[in-house]
Amino acid sequence: MDTDRLPGCYRHPDRDTGITCARCERPICPECMISASVGFQCPECVRGGSGTGHTAAANAPRTVAGGIVAGDPVLVTKVLIGINAAVFLAAFLVPGLAIQLELLGRYVEYWGAPVEGVATGQYHRLLTSTFLHVEWWHIIGNMLALWVIGGPLEAALGRVRYLALYLLSGLGGSALVYLLTAPNTPTLGASGAICGLLGATVVLARRLRYEMRPVMVTLVLMLVVTFVPFGGSWSVSWQAHIGGLVTGALVALGLLGPATGRRRTLIQWGTCAAVFLLAVAVVLVRTAALT
The missing domain is CATH 1.20.1540.10 (Rhomboid-like)
Incomplete structure (x- = not known):
């Protein structure tokens, strides 16, 4: 077994990644990672921590570059x-x-x-x-x-x-x-x-x-x-x-x-x-x- 292999994304197991969610620590790939105030979060943690109104807009899911995560990412x-x-x-x-x-x-x-x-x-x-x-x-x-x-x-x-x-x-x-x-x-x-x-x-x-x-x-x-x-x-x-x-x-x-x-x-x-x-x-x- 290759112990040096990076873990796979929890949503896309075939994609190796060295990034983990700052809240739940699950491995996440670029498609799943969302910029947070500290590090990156997975979509589930972002949805669970979202507020309403202006707060929700301010905390909208973001990509690694700071863009808004879209429903159709491609x-x-x-x-x-x-x-x-x-x-x-x-x-x-x-x-x-x-x-x-x-x-x-x-x-x-x-x-x-x-x-x-x-x-x-x-x-x-x-x-x-x-x-x-x-x-x-x-x-x-x-x-x-x-x-x-x-x-x-x-x-x-x-x-x-x-x-x-x-x-x-x-x-x-x-x-x-x-x-x-x-x-x-x-x-x-x-x-x-x-x-x-x-x-x-x-x-x-x-x-x-x-x-x-x-x-x-x-x-x-x-x-x-x-x-x-x-x-x-x-x-x-x-x-x-x-x-x-x-x-x-x-x-x-x-x-x-x-x-x-x-x-x-x-x-x-x-x-x-x-x-x-x-x-x-x-x-x-x-x-x-x-x-």
């Missing part, structure tokens, strides 16, 4: 998958839509006419490209990764913080692509944002003192896919992967810091604002160089 992930699927279908049905949404630095010739890009003011491409896929295997692979990585992370962070992390990771990946690739190279896909979620998962696992080997193996596999050529007519944008990974890790460091109360909220949204402004600065520098 709703945003489902919505993101739905948006990606809808854009994929629209690009398939509407000729020319994909080239209007993909990340393009300056312009390309499309049916004899130039298509403009970010450098000419079409900044929407930095985010619309992260919801665009034109191959079935591409969207299936990315959506499976989004479900596997994003679901637990959304439960741990809460909806608003998770959505901010996802969008900023996608933006960070696009900003690095825009900075380092040729201006007429089209780029698309959700992998930059998903790599950001992976970077945040590394920070979360470290913060909660989880077993790091599974997370690190996943990270290594992502880097192998990013940098090792496997042939074929497609190529992986390492700029999107690395940009998203670093952005996600930076945002997660702010979201999962040790601070509490109003100071924690200030640090969290201050970090998000700083990362956003950094991405904007990168975009503006590249635009100035292309115009």
Whole structure:
């Protein structure tokens, strides 16, 4: 018997955890842990200790990042998958839509006419490209990764913080692509944002003192896919992967810091604002160089 193995969550026995409820001391995973004034509590202890009116609102169940615990802890992930699927279908049905949404630095010739890009003011491409896929295997692979990585992370962070992390990771990946690739190279896909979620998962696992080997193996596999050529007519944008990974890790460091109360909220949204402004600065520098 492996005596060094961490106990399983009392609600999800297959999830090892080193965190216990501050009241009943049952082991709890990120999906079940709720921030309390001291440590974390399980859902049963929070329900048993909740008051009414303003007190109940103040003591509402919170995630490890301070977000409100939602009835459906993976709703945003489902919505993101739905948006990606809808854009994929629209690009398939509407000729020319994909080239209007993909990340393009300056312009390309499309049916004899130039298509403009970010450098000419079409900044929407930095985010619309992260919801665009034109191959079935591409969207299936990315959506499976989004479900596997994003679901637990959304439960741990809460909806608003998770959505901010996802969008900023996608933006960070696009900003690095825009900075380092040729201006007429089209780029698309959700992998930059998903790599950001992976970077945040590394920070979360470290913060909660989880077993790091599974997370690190996943990270290594992502880097192998990013940098090792496997042939074929497609190529992986390492700029999107690395940009998203670093952005996600930076945002997660702010979201999962040790601070509490109003100071924690200030640090969290201050970090998000700083990362956003950094991405904007990168975009503006590249635009100035292309115009």
